[in-house]
Amino acid sequence: MNDKQDAKEESSASNPKPYNPSPPQQYTTSWKLLSQGAEARVWIVPSYTSLVPSIPTSNLIPSQTSDDDDSHIHSHDNHQCICKERFSKSYRIPQLDRVITKSRIKSEIKCLAKCRTVGVRTPHLLGVDMESGSIYMERVVGGDGSDDIIPALTVRAYFESVRLGYIQKLKLDELNDCPKTATLDGNGEHENSDKCNDDDCASTVDYGTNSLLIARTMGEMIAQMHNSAGVIHGDLTTSNIMLSNPPSITSTSTPTPTSCTQNTDTDQPTVAANATATHTNTTDWKPILTLIDFGLSTLIDVNKKGRYEEKAVDLYVMERAFASTHPGSRALVTAAEDAYRRSCELHDAKQLQLQQQETPQPPQPQQTHPAAGTEEEIRQKSARKLKSESKKRRKMDLNRKSSADMVFNRLEEVRRRGRKRECFG
Numbered sequence: 001m002n003d004k005q006d007a008k009e010e011s012s013a014s015n016p017k018p019y020n021p022s023p024p025q026q027y028t029t030s031w032k033l034l035s036q037g038a039e040a041r042v043w044i045v046p047s048y049t050s051l052v053p054s055i056p057t058s059n060l061i062p063s064q065t066s067d068d069d070d071s072h073i074h075s076h077d078n079h080q081c082i083c084k085e086r087f088s089k090s091y092r093i094p095q096l097d098r099v100i101t102k103s104r105i106k107s108e109i110k111c112l113a114k115c116r117t118v119g120v121r122t123p124h125l126l127g128v129d130m131e132s133g134s135i136y137m138e139r140v141v142g143g144d145g146s147d148d149i150i151p152a153l154t155v156r157a158y159f160e161s162v163r164l165g166y167i168q169k170l171k172l173d174e175l176n177d178c179p180k181t182a183t184l185d186g187n188g189e190h191e192n193s194d195k196c197n198d199d200d201c202a203s204t205v206d207y208g209t210n211s212l213l214i215a216r217t218m219g220e221m222i223a224q225m226h227n228s229a230g231v232i233h234g235d236l237t238t239s240n241i242m243l244s245n246p247p248s249i250t251s252t253s254t255p256t257p258t259s260c261t262q263n264t265d266t267d268q269p270t271v272a273a274n275a276t277a278t279h280t281n282t283t284d285w286k287p288i289l290t291l292i293d294f295g296l297s298t299l300i301d302v303n304k305k306g307r308y309e310e311k312a313v314d315l316y317v318m319e320r321a322f323a324s325t326h327p328g329s330r331a332l333v334t335a336a337e338d339a340y341r342r343s344c345e346l347h348d349a350k351q352l353q354l355q356q357q358e359t360p361q362p363p364q365p366q367q368t369h370p371a372a373g374t375e376e377e378i379r380q381k382s383a384r385k386l387k388s389e390s391k392k393r394r395k396m397d398l399n400r401k402s403s404a405d406m407v408f409n410r411l412e413e414v415r416r417r418g419r420k421r422e423c424f425g
Helices: 002-014 094-118 155-172 198-204 208-229 308-325 330-358 375-399 403-417
Strands: 032-036 041-045 081-085 125-129 134-138 241-243 260-262 269-271 289-291
Touching: 094 125, 094 134, 094 208, 155 208, 155 241, 155 308, 208 289, 208 308, 208 330, 308 330, 308 403, 330 403
Parallel strands: none
Antiparallel strands: 032 041, 041 081, 081 134, 125 134, 241 289, 260 269
């Protein structure tokens, strides 16, 4: 008997049951679970207006953010919305769990609102129910603003479709561009996987000009979030950036052969297995990106100098995300970081111009006749004045060092030691 009980306990310890907390009080069978992580669950809610009567007014915090006229995000009440539920943790003391959950929800909605205030595109905040730990926001969708609602595509899914199309093109061309010689078997695979594999072929993937444009827009958006909003995202991956207008939707000249199917389990667009990403490169196309998932975000003081560590770690997380999910994407990372640097330099120039306008001009001294002196004294006095002005200019140039230079200098240190901070210094 004891042996059976011990075996049962060992089996339960080796195969623990997944933690499945109860859904929010407003939950109905029409809700659909989109994803679940260690901290929160994301639900698709059919309509937000049907929830308002069931949420106590004292716990409902309506959004105070302004709408964008050119937004491609549908914000109608009758459309679907997203409920991000921070469920309770059974391993915490209940009082402590409520305090932590409330604090993290407040931080997340502050970062969402702050980003929208400065022009960074994020989901509209519809309401917050502190009692159930739920944030209600609009669902990011794609399309051209018509009544046909389709889910937006993640940047990760788009880049993956381009990469798979590039690999398939190499296979169809019998790997002529591959540095290693290999042939294909009857199934379209490499006969000798040791000689050549997809990673070898994808070491220099041509993601196309559209992907480069997306990467540049990402860099500009991240710089605006860091410099203007003072928000550190904490999880800058391509899965947390939505693309509302992929070229396959906006382009009308040549249809793209890339096909994205709908996954019935997660309701997220997934790339078809036979996708070939010869996307049309349009010159007038501009990507519409939306930043999501601010669960790990924090606020910093943009007016306080020395906050380069957090920004560098944010960029480092982005680099590691590209390296792990998008092979051969070094050109995309370079494009994003170059755009980030340019945006920081433009921001610094604007800030310097504002400071010069706000600084009162000193009164002009009265014109006085120079004291008589020898020619040598006048020359020495002029030389001292030029030296003093030159020293002041060098000091001003040093103080006006680009914030991007400071961030990328710190990024080099983060690359060497990882994202963890140093203990001292």
